[in-house]
Amino acid sequence: MANLDSVLGCLDLNLDRSVERLSALLRIPSISTDPDYREQCRLAAEFLVGDLSAIGFTASVRETPGHPMVVAHHEGPENAPHVLFYGHYDVQPVDPVSEWKTGPFEPVVESRLDGTRKIVARGSADDKGQLMTFIEACRAFKAETGGLPCRVTIFLEGEEESGSPSLNPFLDANREELSADVALVCDTNMWDRETPAISTGLRGLVGEEVILRAASRDLHSGYYGGAAQNPIHVLSKILAEMRDETGRITIPGFYDDVSEVPDDVKKSWQGLDFSAESFLGDVGLSIPAGEKGRSVLEQTWSRPTAEVNGISGGYTGKGFKTVIAAEAMAKVSFRLVFDQDPDKIRAAFRKFVEDRLPEDCEVEFHPHGGSGAIQLPFDSPLLQKARQALSDEWPKPAVMIGMGGSIPVVGEFKSRLGMESLLIGFGLGDDAIHSPNEKYEMTSFHKGQRSWARVMAAIGEG
Amino acid sequence: MANLDSVLGCLDLNLDRSVERLSALLRIPSISTDPDYREQCRLAAEFLVGDLSAIGFTASVRETPGHPMVVAHHEGPENAPHVLFYGHYDVQPVDPVSEWKTGPFEPVVESRLDGTRKIVARGSADDKGQLMTFIEACRAFKAETGGLPCRVTIFLEGEEESGSPSLNPFLDANREELSADVALVCDTNMWDRETPAISTGLRGLVGEEVILRAASRDLHSGYYGGAAQNPIHVLSKILAEMRDETGRITIPGFYDDVSEVPDDVKKSWQGLDFSAESFLGDVGLSIPAGEKGRSVLEQTWSRPTAEVNGISGGYTGKGFKTVIAAEAMAKVSFRLVFDQDPDKIRAAFRKFVEDRLPEDCEVEFHPHGGSGAIQLPFDSPLLQKARQALSDEWPKPAVMIGMGGSIPVVGEFKSRLGMESLLIGFGLGDDAIHSPNEKYEMTSFHKGQRSWARVMAAIGEG
CATH class of the missing domain: 3.40.630.10 (Zn peptidases)
Incomplete structure (x- = not known):
């Protein structure tokens, strides 16, 4: 010394x-x-x-x-x-x-x-x-x-x-x-x-772009509305089903390889001078939106997420266009923790989407990076x-x-x-x-x- | 004569x-x-x-x-x-x-x-x-x-x-x-x-643009993911809840002023040389996506609809950006039938959205036309x-x-x-x-x- x-x-x-x-x-x-x-x-x-x-x-x-x-x-x-x-x-x-x-x-x-x-x-x-x-x-x-x-x-x-x-x-x-x-x-x-x-x-990261297609072209919502499948509806529904009322991700197997942080570490986090109010308040929010029963530090450090980073479909410019889009797209990412395997999570997500796909829809996936x-x-x-x-x-x-x-x-x-x-x-x-x-x-x-x-x-x- | x-x-x-x-x-x-x-x-x-x-x-x-x-x-x-x-x-x-x-x-x-x-x-x-x-x-x-x-x-x-x-x-x-x-x-x-x-x-038409806002700015999905409210999730969920498993619109009061077409007229429609298969088949579809138990002619002529004509939020360009968007937008339109009142439908939709809004979100509506x-x-x-x-x-x-x-x-x-x-x-x-x-x-x-x-x-x- x-x-x-x-x-x-x-x-x-x-x-x-x-x-x-x-x-x-x-x-x-x-x-x-x-x-x-x-x-x-x-x-x-x-x-x-x-x-x-x-x-x-x-x-x-x-x-x-x-x-x-x-x-x-x-x-x-x-x-x-x-x-x-x-x-x-x-x-x-x-x-x-x-x-x-x-x-x-x-x-x-x-x-x-x-x-x-x-x-x-x-x-x-x-x-x-x-x-x-x-x-x-x-x-x-x-x-x-x-x-x-x-x-x-x-x-x-x-x-x-x-x-x-x-x-x-x-x-x-x-x-x-x-x-x-x-x-x-x-x-x-x-x-x-x-x-x-x-x-x-x-946390690790898996990115996935999902493109849903229904009709072979954009349709007039007057002539076809009520009969034609709207891929924005299908996509919204699938994305909404991805989490339950408690904030848990519903994709089967998603939590299989997620461990709990040891109690002493969790306790040391509780002892940290951290204010969830000001962490969220600084960006105009007030209520932790993730899994209920978890602290904000757990939600952001030791729990996985499924997040829609982007969505688009149909007419999004100024004014209005009464169109039923031929396709809709979402960019979805997963933050991974502990032993979650990027490939396994990607496959589970794809299956989750495919299982919910109406007969008249097709789906295309584009992977964007994956790291544990x-x-x-x-x-x-x-x-x-x-x-x-x-x-x-x-x-x-x-x-x-x-x-x-x-x-x-x-x-x-x-x-x-x-x-x-x-x-x-x-x-x-x-x-x-x-x-x-x-x-x-x-x-x-x-x-x-x-x-x-x-x-x-x-x-x-x- | x-x-x-x-x-x-x-x-x-x-x-x-x-x-x-x-x-x-x-x-x-x-x-x-x-x-x-x-x-x-x-x-x-x-x-x-x-x-x-x-x-x-x-x-x-x-x-x-x-x-x-x-x-x-x-x-x-x-x-x-x-x-x-x-x-x-x-x-x-x-x-x-x-x-x-x-x-x-x-x-x-x-x-x-x-x-x-x-x-x-x-x-x-x-x-x-x-x-x-x-x-x-x-x-x-x-x-x-x-x-x-x-x-x-x-x-x-x-x-x-x-x-x-x-x-x-x-x-x-x-x-x-x-x-x-x-x-x-x-x-x-x-x-x-x-x-x-x-x-x-x-059919009449009511158009409505909905903008949901959560955080005061776009957030990094690594730092905030799991804790911050994502307006794309909120919007997807609300849009998904707008219809039930049978294709019925769930907005309270939506069908109040919708009448049934007289039986003889309905019968005359059944007698028409109309093929739902080819109507849908021409645009790459096969299954009527509207209310179950209604023919395609009913679905498009005498039944109202709620259709998302456009949706956007977050990053939608090439590649990937791990962002939690500050806002998400949808353009929603309703085809109206019989005595449905555009103002009443617009108000019912707005209430439907507001009733489902988490505390941390704000909503802004922009009307786009309305005709019975x-x-x-x-x-x-x-x-x-x-x-x-x-x-x-x-x-x-x-x-x-x-x-x-x-x-x-x-x-x-x-x-x-x-x-x-x-x-x-x-x-x-x-x-x-x-x-x-x-x-x-x-x-x-x-x-x-x-x-x-x-x-x-x-x-x-x-």
């Missing part, structure tokens, strides 16, 4: 210098969706390779058909675990630029009257500031101890904000090089200012170590939370590299990522570095 | 000349939707005024903000009923012109090997050929008897194919002049080649006279049929002028109105003239 203390002290002493390094990275406008910034993306990758090489990593810019990846390796003690750290160096566009109070690529440190500070720039929180917390922790370890407490591979992507088109081929082509004991993914938020969080569950949920075993030793390390650093103990959405890279790490991920990040809800005046709290940057030092030390202890 | 026989004989002798007169009218390209043909519309109106004046009508071109109307008056015997004849001199555009075998405005009489003939030109059936059947009957009456058997007003519109924007103001401004004992509307079809038809029922059904009393004396007159002319007795759609002018005659309409026309289902190579059967034209002579004589008998 003497080592760790000196590493933490080094981080405290060098905070200003670490801000300067981050600022240099923030000045590079690496907007990945905009082809005009192609060269700037490469510059950011090269900057990071330079910085990592200076620390002592074997680092290189790796070409892809899109923006390059950064891959860097550093040895650890014999038999120490091997971690892969993931972040991304690309950023979102800055529109509307007129709403920025300072230049999006001219980072400033703004001081508040209460003594806190924030780093304002595009990418400060998402994800340059976050990825630098880990690099600074490595730098301090090297400076104080001459090495790292575990074997480390750093993998930084340049296309996270533009759909990651090169990610999967790159993972497949470099499977051996990138496979580690665990991935540390730093692109998420704390629970609140005082409470660090590890996301242990990410990520659920870290709650008793995983690495998870417990990281949890303790974070609890040591922050005012409140770390919580294990779920995430309603998907983080594709985590699924790909699991399916392509067989690797679990610990999602640990120091962003806050008001960081305004993807918006004007994005900021990263100085406490996030500083204590984030210290957190990684603690996590690495804990993992390295073996 | 001696008079009628000579009138009929006169029509037989002058058929070729009547075809020449019709051809002259067909040569005028009076396409009302296309501003380039504005002058041609006026020419058609002036042609008709000239022809009617030549017969002995007091006829004039009447200005409107759009295309002019033609109004012509002729006295009848003292105490004879006053009829208003309605037709329209404007025609549909001719696209795609390359599919016409002869010029759309170069009428030709084509002979078939079985001896039958057809008049081919845009407007031959819709509606120039039809309106000329009545004018020719008047001409023959004047030639043979020096007068008409009843008082006649002829009212010809020039905007029927372009939404009739000037019709209502014109009816209102000339209410007294245009009010008659009954309107004779000649813009419909026979039941089949041998069976004349009088449309005695036209037209239902001639089956025992009306004028109807019975016309029915007998048509039965005398054609191989098979006239049938009283319903029409699923609406003919706006009939509703306006009723609501603005307090006048019922007899819808009698001689078109056939294969006339290709609104399509290339429109035709009108020579038998339709010839026996149509004779039919009107008989109907006028019957009405004039008092």
Whole structure:
């Protein structure tokens, strides 16, 4: 622990210098969706390779058909675990630029009257500031101890904000090089200012487009109305039947592979400072619409959903057209939890629709992606170590939370590299990522570095 | 009846000349939707005024903000009923012109090997050929008897194919002049080649746009899915609940003012040469989707409907977007029969929706038109006279049929002028109105003239 203390002290002493390094990275406008910034993306990758090489990593810019990846390796003690750290160096566009109070690529440190500070720039929180917390922790370890407490591979992507088109081929082509004991993914938020969080569950996703067809052409609702099958009616009815009065999904077998969250975890969620009223109130709602008898955190973290994301059919323009449409379409998605199998859920949904199809209707299905949920075993030793390390650093103990959405890279790490991920990040809800005046709290940057030092030390202890 | 026989004989002798007169009218390209043909519309109106004046009508071109109307008056015997004849001199555009075998405005009489003939030109059936059947009957009456058997007003519109924007103001401004004992509307079809038809029922129409709103903005289905209300789900459920398993509409009070068609009429419908299989089969369907236990003719002629004409919400473009929409929209229409009141039905539907609205949803309604059904009393004396007159002319007795759609002018005659309409026309289902190579059967034209002579004589008998 003497080592760790000196590493933490080094981080405290060098905070200003670490801000300067981050600022240099923030000045590079690496907007990945905009082809005009192609060269700037490469510059950011090269900057990071330079910085990592200076620390002592074997680092290189790796070409892809899109923006390059950064891959860097550093040895650890014999038999120490091997971690892969993931972040991304690309950023979102800055529109509307007129709403920025300072230049999006001219980072400033703004001081508040209460003594806190924030780093304002595009990418400060998402994800340059976050990825630098880990690099600074490595730098301090090297400076104080001459090495790292575990074997480390750093993998930084340049296309996270533009759909990651090169990610999967790159993972497949470099499977051996990138496979580690665990991935540390730093692109998420704390629970609140005082409470660090590890996301242990990410819901999976199955998307399905359904097209129902009845008549061979659009019909006049005067001549045919009352006799002709209307596919909008059929579709509405099937979609309505998909959930019962208690909010449960009625598709047979849908809940077969859904487990319950352990009681102690459920209890820790109840203890969280979470207000369903303000979560829903912020978007103009007041009543949880999901399964009755479940808290909002359960509904969004640990329960599956069936959601109609889009529907269309017939005439939808201005005015009115008395038409009976030949077809109607819905885009339906399922958020999956625990062991729900995307293929099984897709098949069950298709059967549900087909079983309800009137004789005069035809159905066509188009699959749109499918990925299972990520659920870290709650008793995983690495998870417990990281949890303790974070609890040591922050005012409140770390919580294990779920995430309603998907983080594709985590699924790909699991399916392509067989690797679990610990999602640990120091962003806050008001960081305004993807918006004007994005900021990263100085406490996030500083204590984030210290957190990684603690996590690495804990993992390295073996 | 001696008079009628000579009138009929006169029509037989002058058929070729009547075809020449019709051809002259067909040569005028009076396409009302296309501003380039504005002058041609006026020419058609002036042609008709000239022809009617030549017969002995007091006829004039009447200005409107759009295309002019033609109004012509002729006295009848003292105490004879006053009829208003309605037709329209404007025609549909001719696209795609390359599919016409002869010029759309170069009428030709084509002979078939079985001896039958057809008049081919845009407007031959819709509606120039039809309106000329009545004018020719008047001409023959004047030639043979020096007068008409009843008082006649002829009212010809020039905007029927372009939404009739000037019709209502014109009816209102000339209410007294245009009010008659009954309107004779000649813009419909026979039941089949041998069976004349009088449309005695036209369904009414109420249109309503429903917009449901839940959250104040579109939500990410990962973060909010399972907790947030999805207006597409709510809308689908409400629309699905609008009909029960037997196809009945479940809106309370919906059937309150719906009568049953008299048994004898229902029986006459059963006797019609109508195949539900081919009616539905022609558009790729096979099973009547309306109320169980009702024939297709009942379903489309004498039963009301609730039809979703359009629905939209969320993401409906290519690919997939995992969004929970802030709003969803449906366009719903109701075909009304008998005494169903548009305002009452609209209110009942709105209440049906509001009663099912979750607390977190708001609804907005936009009315789109509303008109009651037209239902001639089956025992009306004028109807019975016309029915007998048509039965005398054609191989098979006239049938009283319903029409699923609406003919706006009939509703306006009723609501603005307090006048019922007899819808009698001689078109056939294969006339290709609104399509290339429109035709009108020579038998339709010839026996149509004779039919009107008989109907006028019957009405004039008092």
